[in-house]
Amino acid sequence: MEPTRDNPLIRFAAFWWGIGVISLFFVVLIIVRLVAGGGDGEDPLEEAARLNRLKISNDVESAQAANLEWKKADDGAETVQAKPSDIYDFIGSQLLASQPTKVDDPAQVIPGSAAAEALANAPSDTDYGAVDAMTPEAGTAPDPAVMEKGKAGYMICMACHGMNGEGGPVGPPLANSNWVTGPVSNLIRIQMRGLTGPITVSGKEYNFPAPMAPMGAASSDEDVAAVLTYVRNSFGNSAPPVLPEQVKALRSEIGKPMLTEADLLPAP
Ligand code: HEC
Incomplete structure (x- = not known):
């Protein structure tokens, strides 16, 4: 006969031990959140990721801008380095000027068309x-x-x-x-x-x-x-x-x- 199985007192104690451990876990979790989160509800990890995304996108844009030609300023007198926003103008004008490619690879033809x-x-x-x-x-x-x-x-x-x-x-x-x-x-x-x-x-x-x-x-x-x-x-x-x-x-x-x-x- 195992005492733990059959003694109602021991079983009762084990139950409260379980409740206690889980509560402690939540208390620790709340403390960690309070300390790390700064309390203003913002997730520091998300914030770090956001800053990183911003940096990457800025880097990409400036690298692309650096590859663009220097363009004439509106008065035509001097040339200035293209700005990141010029990329969109540039790509847009390329798209507008592009012609549909002649599809002559039969693999691209839709059957029955x-x-x-x-x-x-x-x-x-x-x-x-x-x-x-x-x-x-x-x-x-x-x-x-x-x-x-x-x-x-x-x-x-x-x-x-x-x-x-x-x-x-x-x-x-x-x-x-x-x-x-x-x-x-x-x-x-x-x-x-x-x-x-x-x-x-x-x-x-x-x-x-x-x-x-x-x-x-x-x-x-x-x-x-x-x-x-x-x-x-x-x-x-x-x-x-x-x-x-x-x-x-x-x-x-x-x-x-x-x-x-x-x-x-x-x-x-
Ligand atoms: C999924 C079924 C299927 C498989 C597998 C298949 N065939 Fe056929 N095959 C047909 C059908 C159906 C036709 C008749 C097509 C039509 O409706 O004109 C045919 C027609 C042919 C014909 C011309 C008609 C004749 O009887 O001589 C040849 C030759 C042929 N198949 C060779 C092959 C060879 C070689 C293979 C294996 C590499 C093969 N087939 C696999 C279904 C199949």
Whole structure:
């Protein structure tokens, strides 16, 4: 039997000890506040921080003013050092004089906007035919190491295109697809820009609820080339490998609007 648990007197004393310690804490706190706070209700820490902020802002303003040119006084006769307040005049005049920058980085274009549409319809400056011309000649066997790498990369595609490229409810087949064995530029561009809308694969029309999102931007040229080489030489497909240089040449496609079948080069 523990006396502290069961003796009501000891428990009562412990209770008052607790009250006493807490009260003492508050008394000390009040004394500290009275002594340190000066009693006028201002927080000395806040005051110190405020003075510091003021100093920094003054320093910044005078440093900026020192960088401004000496300017002519209003009477035109002498030049005087610009004042901090002149910074605002200076920046304001710069802003007023500035012209909107031409936005030609496609990554900045809002999907579905008029700019995006214009961009989609603009003739491309990329010569896709030249990229296709880089494709190794028919019958060139893919490098087994590249095939291994591509097989690993195919794990992502598998979710939509099936374990054996057979297709499914969310993606068309890659097995015996005319696109897969067709022009390499199409395949690379699909990776960089995604693909949407109805698509006919080897004579059969598909219309999927969701488009294929662009997924090449985050992968290296080698990885994209490897996965494409892999699908071109798996599931019964056979076509020359895709080269990293071809992927590199089409990196500029990233950020352009999603492709539709009409944007692709015809694939026999
Ligand atoms: C989130 C699902 C999804 C993933 C992941 C995906 N695709 Fe697709 N893919 C689609 C859809 C949907 C289409 C058809 C797009 C359309 O509506 O026009 C398509 C079309 C294609 C086509 C052209 C049509 C065909 O069947 O030949 C190719 C080639 C292709 N994908 C390759 C790939 C490769 C390679 C990967 C992996 C790097 C991949 N896709 C990952 C959904 C996906």
